[in-house]
Amino acid sequence: MTATTQEGGLAGALAALQAELPDIAKDKTARVKTDKAQYSYRYADLATISRIVLPALGRHGLAWTTRPTMQDSQFVLAYKLAHRSGETEEGIYPLPDPVRSSPQAVGSAITYARRYALCSVTGVAPDDDDDDAAQAAASHHEQRQAERRPAPGNGRPAQQQAEQPPTGPPAPTAVRDWALGSDRNPEGLENACQRLQTEHPLVAAAEVVNENGDQEQLQVLLLRRAREMAAAVGQTEPPPAAEPQQSAEERRRKRMQALLGELGYQKREERLGYCSLVLGRDIETSKDLRFPREVEQIIAALERQQRQPQPEGVPA
Numbered sequence: 001m002t003a004t005t006q007e008g009g010l011a012g013a014l015a016a017l018q019a020e021l022p023d024i025a026k027d028k029t030a031r032v033k034t035d036k037a038q039y040s041y042r043y044a045d046l047a048t049i050s051r052i053v054l055p056a057l058g059r060h061g062l063a064w065t066t067r068p069t070m071q072d073s074q075f076v077l078a079y080k081l082a083h084r085s086g087e088t089e090e091g092i093y094p095l096p097d098p099v100r101s102s103p104q105a106v107g108s109a110i111t112y113a114r115r116y117a118l119c120s121v122t123g124v125a126p127d128d129d130d131d132d133a134a135q136a137a138a139s140h141h142e143q144r145q146a147e148r149r150p151a152p153g154n155g156r157p158a159q160q161q162a163e164q165p166p167t168g169p170p171a172p173t174a175v176r177d178w179a180l181g182s183d184r185n186p187e188g189l190e191n192a193c194q195r196l197q198t199e200h201p202l203v204a205a206a207e208v209v210n211e212n213g214d215q216e217q218l219q220v221l222l223l224r225r226a227r228e229m230a231a232a233v234g235q236t237e238p239p240p241a242a243e244p245q246q247s248a249e250e251r252r253r254k255r256m257q258a259l260l261g262e263l264g265y266q267k268r269e270e271r272l273g274y275c276s277l278v279l280g281r282d283i284e285t286s287k288d289l290r291f292p293r294e295v296e297q298i299i300a301a302l303e304r305q306q307r308q309p310q311p312e313g314v315p316a
Contacts, residue, residue, distance in 0.1 A: 010087035013060040017122065024052055024126040044126040046115040053124055061085075064121075066114050068095060070280045073202060075106075077113040081121050093117050097201060098277040099301040102308070103264065170196075172206040172218050179225050180211055189226035193219050197304060220296045249291045256295055257286075259302035274298075 026042040057064055061084035069078050075098055080090040093113040098106050119125065175196070179189060196204040197219060204219040216224075257271075265271045275283040278301045279294055289295050 009085040010062070010081070010083035010089065013062050013083055014081075014122070017056055017060050017062065021056060021122075021124060022052065024049060024124060026126050046111055046118075049115060049118060049124060049126070053118060053122060057081075057122070064118060066117065068110055070277075073205070073280060075277065077110060077117065079114075079117040079121065089121060091117070091121075098274070099201075100197065100304065100308075102305065103274075170200065170203060172203055172208050175203070175218060176208045176210070176221060179222050184225065184229060186226040186230040189222050189229065193222035193226070193300070194304065196222075197300075215293075217293055217297055219300055220293055223296065223300050224292075249295075252292065252295050252299065253286070253289075256299050256302065259299065259306065263302060263305060 024044050026044045027048065028045050029042050054064060063082045064080070065082070066077055066079045069076060071078070071092060075095045076092040077095055078090070078092050080088055082088045093116065095113060096106060096109050101109075175192070178184075179192070193204070204217075206218050207215050208218050208221065210216040210221055260271045260274065265274055272283050272285070275286075275289065275298055278298050279289075283289065289298070
């Protein structure tokens with residue numbers, strides 16, 4: 001969090017605001033189901049808090065803004081509290097990766113982050129604040145699930161490797177060299193790609209030099225190699241000549257559009273917004289997508305999202 005201050009400006013206005021804030025009751029209930037149990041907790045939603053806090057901010061010359069954005073390759077909520085004097089206090093709140101999360105989960109996380117940041121910066125504390133206990137229970141469940149998942153490298157649960165020194169993320173060039181080996185198989189390449197995208201997303205998105213001497217994202221290289229090897233399985237004669245580049249591009253772009261529709265991205269703005277989040281840059285038209293690298297990157301993200309089970313919606 002960063003701030004610029006002048007004596008009696010933002011700090012004075014915030015102090016006056018906190019002196020007059022009324023109690024905010026928790027009038028909503030959320031119910032959360034885990035694999036073995038369920039629990040519920042009460043909370044004050046964003047609309048309730050905003051209806052009380054935002055007018056009070058305005059009376060003291062304060063303005064509050066938030067916006068989801070990309071920062072250093074991470075999806076975050078940027079927030080700012082500004083005073084009429086020009087003083088500001090701002091920061092970021094981490095959000096889940098939109099590539100590996102459903103649109104509903106990302107929307108819920110954004111709403112929660114807006115509420116959490118507003119309460120934290122202004123000092124608002126709804127009555128009977130037990131959110132932390134509920135969130136701790138959910139975090140504990142997710143931690144236990146993570147301990148049961150195989151850790152990258154040797155396929156053993158992370159809990160069984162606790163006494164081993166951490167090895168850190170794999171080097172992109174080492175993964176590339178492994179992927180280009182002649183003894184690889186399609187399933188192994190796809191599994192390696194999924195693990196990288198889950199455990200080391202920055203490594204998966206790293207640019208490497210492929211076997212043709214061109215720059216290519218590591219995750220795109222892995223999936224391309226998997227498709228090529230799957231097509232070559234059982235062939236005893238030389239493979240047929242590759243189809244024209246334009247035909248291949250049209251086919252892959254149609255595949256991308258079909259996946260977007262299947263996953264609920266029906267409007268043009270929704271589709272372009274999703275592509276922008278995946279690539280980390282603004283996409284104003286589908287013609288802005290570079291083929292094959294960016295198109296294949298979006299297809300890989302959509303196919304991964306399609307394989308994930310749909311989570312139950314939980315109010316933020």
